[in-house]
Amino acid sequence: MKKKIIGVIALLIAGIIYFVFYHTRNTYTTVPLDADAIILIDAKKVKRQYISDLLTHPSAWFKKGPENSAFLNDSGIVIPDFFQFFHLKNSSLTEWYSIFDLKDQQQFLKFLQSQKFKKLSENVFRKDHAFIMVYDNLCIAGTSKIGLESIHKQVFKLSQKNILDAASLVDKGIGSIIFNDGKSSYNLYIDLNSDEMEFRTNSNFYDSEPIIAKLLKTKSFIETELDSENMRLLSSVFPFKNLGDAKVDYLKANADLQQVNDTIITYEYDDNFNEIEKNTVRKIVQPAYVVSLHSSDPEKTAQYFQDKKWINAQRQFVVIPFQPNVIEKKKNDFEIRSTGKSIQPSLRMNENYIFITNNELLYSHLKSFTLREKKIISDIDYIFYGHKDQDYYVKLKFKESELPLVLRW
Template sequence: MVKFLKITAAIVILLLLFYFVFFKYRQIQANKILIPATTQTLFKINVDELYKTLAVSYLKHPSQYAGTDKNSIREKIADLNSGLRIPANIYIYALKGTAKNTLFTRLEIADTSAFNHFILKKLALLKKDAHFFESADSTFGLLVNKKTVSIAFNMAKEPIRHILEEIHDQNNMVKISDSKFAQMASLSDHLSFQDAENLSKINFTDGKIDFSSEFENKWIEPAAEPRHRMLNPESTLSFWLNGKIKSDLTEKNHTMSLSLLSKDSFFRFYQDYVDFEWTKTVTQVDTIVGYEYNDDFEQVEKKILRDRKIPSITINLNSDDKAVSNYLKSLGALDQSTGKISSAMIPLYQFYFRGSNGNVQLSTIKSAKPDVKRASSDDFFYFKVDFKKLINQTSIPLIADKLGTFSQLEIKAKSIGKNKIKLESELLFLNKDANALMQVLKVFQNGFKSALDLNLSVDIPVSK
């Protein structure tokens, strides 16, 4: 028995070692790739890391990936055989001198016959000559030979054949390790993106998508030591921002606005802090004015009270509260006895105004009281939405249809140096067992027909 266990352990170790060496070799080979010297933006798809993540997810939760039809997963994958040799990493690039949304890549062909069938039958491309294929709308082009294919995603529909020829012949190319994108080669993230100002990463795990981005800050001057109100962790939606809006985004000559929440009014009164909180649904009593005829056939006014379910919303703003109050009074938009704000200033819901000690509060709750206590934070921006509560508290079919598979979205941003911001976000799914990428494919299956028929425990209705 001991001998058997030793042999089994040795086999497992050898398999793990082979696994590690195999994927390490693929990564090394993939990172020797050449990219155009004029590359301005680079996208990286880490195929091997995605494979590994999906494989582990399948081993942990095989029932999540069980097909409901008679065709096996293997048959479905075989039906989608492209004939391409998929590398460990796929690099897609945008080039200087081309439209911003025009992208290129170069891949090797493993099976010429399968590849020709794929582009002519599956992609329905038109053969322009012996080596060049193009979609009917000219947004997709291929330049091929027996070993490689150069691909262009050309939404601008600009002439791209000469660029494909340069990529195909690997003229004016540079090793990625010798380029300004060298750090991309070592990233293990599933998807990554880099240009002159940004570096972004996306990872798909079971029930969650993680996104992070470091980029130049052109809009906000974050507070040196951010502080925020303690918002309710059970809120449907909440956010805060502690920082000054950079002057080039604000207009010096403000115009009179009918809405207090318009850009002009906001920039006029905003100082360095704002927060928003939607906690629950409450009942608001509206007065509806109608007319009827009395016994003398005279038209008289009749007021009817109506209960309406609305969000419990509170907005706090660091501002000169007296200036805001005077502004509202000058427009005749503030009932000083009740604090009601005219619906012309803030439509849809009835809001109440309170101001004191440099704080302005707008709330759909008449009895709400400003709370100016603050807590320290490393982040100058925070946003969170609970999709389950949002769906329960709204009656918009599109929200339930497309967002019903998600649980929560949380976004944070902090300053990491002069004019530099790091943003981190986490998107959670109701189904915590299936991989997030597979669930995203399921949500949008009508758009591109998912290759796998996932048996997800959260079934999302799809509009026909």
């Protein structure tokens, strides 16, 4: 009799584990047709990894969870088996969105109120950097208000949306990120390790360690080297697009951050209405940089820059927002340098990469971020993008900690 009871209990436990950590109800997800980057996260795999890490790190057992943990409990949202986040074509790099089904709209509206979201219009709400549109049984969330209405219109038209089978796209790792630039599509699998996130293609042949080891020695804030194909793929990252039309087939750049004194001149008047000049000195952070653009047809490139009005009368490359700078033509190269503190170009490695290291000087620009967002950003060590042949690779390396990533923050 005891054996039967134990057997029944074991079956019940096995069933609960299966339905909580493995069973999926709906693997399909909807995104707008003009989404050029889509991130899919397998909620069940993340949950399994969370429990596994929690069991092996007792110090986190009594740690207070994040303030917005209620978002995944009694918020009125249908918790999907696969979370999806997407970026719209021609939108800002910081604009990302997601779509959720609602099981109870009124419950969700009460949740937004309890979380101190402000009502911007009849169905749009905001808190910090989060914007939410509620429409019938749908919730559209994003980091900007700009794309909400467009997404809402697209998801109700079959011809303007994609229905993806997330399970087939996330057969490795905890998730997947799909890039679609209109000419080709790339799928990178997401691995979550103790202190890093990796995004890689299926082949796994790319070895990032040798080049990262070299880049860590440069001490630069940014190092990048890209050919024309990678410039096209990553055009949304750069302030100057359409370099391919300018016959630019190679880019090499490096930059450091520096804190400088900036003098603001204002004028006041005394009792006799005499003008008094007042100087106020403030400390600002600005980059010192050098960018080299190699052209297969330098004359055509120079003419393209002139036609686009990318170079002004002072020989400044005005497309780069960090002014002032100066551009010089050197045979087949165009070199753009920031004025002020000089910086030497780094050595060419004949690779395709972007390498960004964390820098404390960045924190002065995070005043509008929440404490939790600042904590996450400050914990980043570096970001690396690499590409060779058919292999694409991205690593977000975080500072070492007693707790793995899934248990932090």
